[in-house]
Amino acid sequence: MSQNSQTEQLTQAGQQIEHDSFAIVDREVGEHYYSDGQWQVVRRMIHATADFEFNGLTEFSAQAVEGGIQAILNGAPIVADVEMICVGLSQPRLAHFGISARQFIADADVIDAAKRVNSTRAVQAMRKAHNLGLLDGGIVAVGNAPTALLEVLRMINEEGIKPALIVGMPVGFVSAAESKDLLAELHDVPWIITRGRKGGSTLVVAAIHALLSLAETRQKNH
Template structure:
């Protein structure tokens, strides 16, 4: 397997820049409280945003990284709250594991249902994902809509769904921090969050790319 499988960079120059960027992040952060696997995720999030606050704001359930790697190796579906996450993820890297991405935020039936009961499109999109059987065993990726995350948490509690991993990083001022605090109380579903208001699709994509890279390394090393 070629070296560039481990990175989004397809040229030697691009790989060198990424390598140097990671080295700068490591140097500036110095010591941290993350495990090796967790740091791979946090470092890539810092690399994607140049925001060193994610060293500390990013939190993991105990088994989150291992669960993410296992889900990817098993070809788990990714269910995102917004199209930006699906667009941002590397198609060749997803195809390597047979992973498909899904988002329903702009579907006509989702919009109609949201208007009919005065809900949000994000809530109805996650309900559609559940009707299609995508949430059980899937990787739920939320970077924009706190209501999507809150709805998934409701379905876990009331309907017994069990995603393989939730990457919960909605950004914003209304319910964003609160939704992540609630996610962090889960004990039976693995999760990765950013505390507080900061978040976004870019961070979710970075975190999943880090997990893809870890899964590729695991696969390569047998």
């Protein structure tokens, strides 16, 4: 499949607009402390939001970008906290690597379980993903629900699961910043976060698209 069908706009006009947009971001940011791979992620997040604060708010564990690239090349599943992430991800790009993006927050059994034990649907959705064997070696993508991220952290600490990468960017005022601070304390699981209250599904999608692009570049160069 062609590069354009995977990682770029499909028309020459679209490609030029995206190229010009990235050039503007590069020019306005100037010098930064990110590595080349990390900057590909941050730049796309800024491009998706027009918010230059993500130059600085975005943080990476040491092996985050490499871990994400390898997970994609291995066809690792993506588990999202909300459907918006799954809808936002390019299906042709995912299909190129044989990747599925799944979420369970609206499943009837998840809703029933959340009501039964008085927890959130996000918590029960991540438990279902774990029971289906999707979290170990998978990419966890959280853009909305801090409780989803907190539950994944609990399972890492108490049940020994080990995702290939956690993109932890929940947005909001209750536990959002705190859940990301806790994720940043992990040493054995790679992570990408946005510090503070800012986050959202759009950012998660942008970050994963950047990783997909980096993975395809790696694939074409080998």
